Amino acid sequence: MSRLTALFGKAWVWSFVAAVATWVVTVLFTGGSSSAGLSQAALTFGAFSIIVGLGQMLVITLGPGNVDLSVPATMTLSGTIALKLMDGQDSLILLGLVVSLLTGVIVGVLNYALIKLLRIPPIIATLSMSFIIQSSAIWYNRGLRIKPPAMLAQFTTSTTFGIPNMALVALLLSIAVWWLLDRAIFGRWISAIGQSRFAARMAGIPVDGSRLLTYVLCAVLAATCGYLLASFSGGAALNMGSEYLLMSIAVVVIGGSAVAGGNSNVPGIWGASLFMFLVVSMLNTYGFGAGARLILTGVIIFAVILLASRPQNGAR
Amino acid sequence: MKAPSASTLRLLLPAASLAILLAAVFYIQPRAMSYTGLNLLFNLAVPIALATIAQMLIISVNDLDLSIGAFVSFAACVTAVYMPSAPVTAIAILAAAVAAYAALGMIIHMRDLPSIVVTLGMSFVWGGLSVIILPAPGGEAPTWLRAVMVSKPPFVPMAIVASLLIAFVAHLLVMRTTFGVLMRGVGGNARSVARAGWSVLWIKGATYAAAGFFAILSGIALVGLATSADANIALRYTLLSIAGVILGGGEFVGGRVSPVGAVIGALTLALAGSFLSFLRLSPDWQIGAQGAILIIVLGLRLVLNRRGQEEKQP
Amino acid sequence: ETSGKKIALSNNYAGNSWRQAMLTSWDKVTKEAVKAGVVAAADSFTTAENQATEQAAQIQNMILEGYDAIVVNAASPTALNGAIKEACDAGIVVVSFDGIVTEPCAWRIAVDFKEMGRSQVEYLSKKIPNGGNLLEIRGLAGVFVDDEISAGIHEGVKQFPQFKIAGSVHGDWAQDVAQRAVAGILPSLPEIAAVVTQGGDGYGAAQAFEAAKRPIPTIVMGNREDELLWWKKQKDASGYETMSVSIAPGVSTLAFWVAQQILDGKDVKKDLVVPFLRIDQDNLEKNLESTEKGGVANAEYSLEDAQAVIAGK
Amino acid sequence: MSTETNHQAVVSARGVRVEFGAVKALDGIDLAILPGEAIGLVGHNGAGKSTIVNVINGGLLPHQGTISYGGVDGAGGITTARANGVRCVFQELSLCPNLTIVENTRVMHAGLKGFGWRKRALSLIHAKLDEIFPGNHIDCAATVGELSIAERQMVEIAITFAAVTDAPKLVILDEPTSSLDAGLAEQLLAHVRHFVTSGGAVLLISHILGEILSTSSRIVVMKDGRAVTSRPASEFSVHSLVEAMGSVVKERTRGGDKTQKDAPYTIDRPPSAGSQIGFKARSGEIIGLAGLGGHGQTDMLLNLFRDRSGNWLPGYGDAIAFVAGDRALNGTFPLWSILKNLSIGSLPHLSRLAAIDTGRERTLGADWKERMEIRTPDMGNPILSLSGGNQQKVLFARALATKADIVLMDDPMRGVDIGTKQEVYAILRSEAAAGRTFIWYSTEMDEICLCDRVYVFRDGAIVAELTGDEIEEKNVLASSFSGEAA
């Protein structure tokens, strides 16, 4: 019993509760026959939100005002460059991946350069950067959709033991990020920076190095996601990341990470990503119009946050 | 000589960047240096300035509103659909929206919710309501509103008059009144405000209500300029308003905001866009240039700012 | 005689292949026109975000810069009216296309989006006389084009009541969004006979059906190369039949010529209609050949084409 | 306590109990404060002093017991307390840093309303500051964030004593002198004595027993949430007071003779800021930074720190460590447990392949909990559940647990009780003997006198270097004020 209450004390549990509830309600519509298909779809598409969400979570952990708005543009640029470079040839798959990761590294470094050298608040710095990245993507390929290599497309769209490959990739990345945050020194460092940058500095933490690495990691994860998503959906499009701007932030906060920074968790990202996909599916399934669907999405997000909340503690 | 205080500096910098940008625009396009020219340059900045003030109020209590854009769109839809034919209904809906904002502020405080998430959720709600009210773009501006927005006062164009007025009113509210002091106090140290016997709950509610009110004014002004509305008309205002507050010398936490600066920030952002289109860049890089100009303007601010900080030291 | 005149293109979005093709066509045709001395300048401007407010500011800047004509693909049919009225008052010719505006002083080169939607159902009624369930993929909520096409589709369904819309999702005219949305609703849908679309979303829908291992219905395509390629592959493999319809991005060049003609003093009706570009089973290969790799099936207009349209032919 | 005294009492608390989970912060305490009384409240860190303050102030409702103001059992709460003239200067500063001094005055005094409140608030606070701290140079139009810690403390005190509609009846001062230098502290205490003679009541909390003895009329000693002694101040001496608190006074020692006079310099900075004297330090030395508060000592520490610690690449934290004095600004990580707050400085040594070995981390925590006597049932508790002084001990432990050769200390004994201080002094000595260099900024003369060598600061520059027996209060003071005399 007390273990159960302890579990419900964890903020991330609520995102899973919400995901399961929406899943059940959706599946009820068809009397249960859609359960396998829906789960697969949720895992597949949730995976992309998870990958960008992980990166965004690292950045948000850095404290108030830290958020990376260049995620969508980075996805687009990485997908565009990689697919044009691979030009549909199976032999270039690895090269494409490397180049796309490199794109992420460059974007991350540039983002932090703006934040550090010009002292621009991260929200604005990454927003400005995203415009420049978007322009680069337009200039590089003018929005043409080039097909991914067949092997890569095959890999991204198929399943292993009934689980979508994308979900497995997301799982691997999640474990890596979880280790980084929960077990490695780096996680302690960014959490400390998120609570008080000045105190972190005085505790001997290499603050700038850690922040740089965090922004780079976020951009690299976004680039990875762009590479996979472009391969999955049969080509890169200039607007392919736009969905993921609000999504990447939403999954972090619905997943129970502290928006003020310093506190984050990986499982919540999974719950929230699946939930965000399932909510839209549920409302589509029940045939709600666009207006009602939007309102219900908002209300449900609100309800999840409210459920997970605690009253302001009045003492002290 | 006494060194300028932090708040004066905070204001001086955005004003300087606006002046530099304006000079550049005049240099490239001398035609802008006229009554009509100035009006054309700045009239669409008026609703942005109002939205920026709304955002600034929220930021002053350490929160962030990601739903401003959707909410301004909603207010615009209500204005365009109901204001001409059923003004009473329109006002009732808008009043209810202000009340909703106040309630949000109080719930956020009571349950200690992250404002970013709540407003993120609310942005869907406002968006949904707008789509329901106005499924396809349309509606019309009430004639009186249109008349106000296109009126031509002597000597100074309407856009400038309106901006000055907004800056003045917001300055009074935020910097001069007791309410403003308490509001910024909550941003600076909520606990000590509570210890002095004030109800932070009500202060937050009132702050959100004021923000809702300014956002509604923004929506109304927008309809007056655009003559109609759609559900997506002002989505961009969310980021613009945040950028405007920061450009104007505000900070995300700690209740350090400047209303006059925020208005200047909004004008600067509007002007930056015009500046770029006068440059005639290659279409590929037009979007990127908007990012570049933001970087330059903010970079400028911080270069100046650093000097300001050095001066401050004894 | 318009050799001294300057024309500007006001564009609100560049984030998809259709818009990119539109800009490329504009660039190609106007560059030649400028070189030939037909007009003095034909610059194109794109806003950073797809927002009416930003575009209104852009148009106001064009007024300041002294353009003689503004060709506009509008973010909203009504929200630009204030800015357009100001342009007209300043003596500027305004021609809107694709995303047209309602301001009476402007010219409109409209595509009959309603008909585009209706014709899809009409086609399906011939192909599947018995009818069945339809899945509708819509565009971006709250946008004029989305509403129009959808209204056309619903009209079509009324006309051919053997069809029933079993589900409707918003694909935002993007393959990946459409794929995501379709994949989410598909498990709970009954057998789908056909998918009616708005363009830019057919391939995503096909992928979602394939991934769910469901029988592939007749998916109406939207002229994108990847859609046409997929269709071609299916056609070769199993004789798959469908149609593809969209508006040609090159319509921007038509708008350019119309503006030039108005500046030249020609009497032009305020409302012009251009046909949409439709690809059928028999001309698929031909169109596929002429479509740029990864692009959109396109048609550019010459001065003569424009004159023909103006003449109402 | 008779009912009659209760009747007169400004505040009286009876049988108050407050518990935070397993911690009994207050364990049935009785306390009555009469008008015209200055009560000195002393006790070890975590004894419950700040908690009783919060109860009296209305910020915390007792779980058991009653609290009455002016003899009437009220509903409690902040508003009741304020209405009964209870004012409080909290242990941690509680002004709004983004507001000006005038605006802060407005926030604290709801009575300042109506047209022209700015002007009235300005003259009110200006007069009060001049009254309590004559000769201060605080600009009342300034934003609080621009002030030094000492100035903020002064402003907060002045605001608290100021009277708008009605004068305060009871002023609670929770370690008000911890950030003030000796001169300012004396000014404040003089004002307290004056306030008490004119009929006000004061509850003074401090770990500096001299202040308590010189200022209070009655002294209450707290131990583990209970008042163990309450007697007139005249009956105590430093010695008996320390005994009443349960600690033993130890002999002060300076280990100067033992340091190797010819050990190489670990720090050698040329003279700067117009000073003639460079800054040098040998390994094994304890160096004091003296002078009036805010004259460049902290900046010197920050510069030393920045010189030796990378901001980009991870080091092992072996070069330098820092003990913050201003916990809230640059010390604690509020979301973390005590253990994580402690171990953050030593992580590279606690980990294998970049992964933290939690077992070793816990051992480290247990070790330092014992050495520093950190009062907590569990090192896994949040850091904010510790009393102020215990938080400070954690920061100390954080720096000492590293392998740093140089330890910088920014007035680190603020709010640490006398027992612990002596423990820490001993630890410093032994660590110095083992070769560590300590650079110690302190506002307390006693601590300065413990150092091997002292640099005196004035206006951002070093004006004097004192060694060995030269380190005396009068020499330090003479150098601190040398410029003014000329």
Ligand SMILES: Nc1ncnc2c1ncn2[C@@H]1O[C@H](COP(=O)(O)OP(=O)(O)OP(=O)(O)O)[C@@H](O)[C@H]1O
């Ligand atoms: N003694 C001090 N007291 C209070 N604040 C301080 C003190 N010293 C520095 N700060 C402030 O703390 C913040 C962090 O200082 P630090 O110099 O470590 O950051 P930084 O490396 O310059 O980082 P960034 O360039 O990203 O701001 C700065 O805003 C600085 O002004």
Ligand SMILES: Nc1ncnc2c1ncn2[C@@H]1O[C@H](COP(=O)(O)OP(=O)(O)OP(=O)(O)O)[C@@H](O)[C@H]1O
């Ligand atoms: N919010 C809280 N949660 C849990 N425990 C608390 C909390 N506040 C105080 N305590 C505990 O209550 C006890 C009394 O704390 P208090 O702050 O009153 O001590 P203090 O006498 O003021 O000490 P110091 O001299 O260090 O300021 C301490 O053991 C402390 O750990």
Ligand SMILES: [Mg+2]
């Ligand atoms: Mg205390």
Ligand SMILES: [Mg+2]
């Ligand atoms: Mg002290």
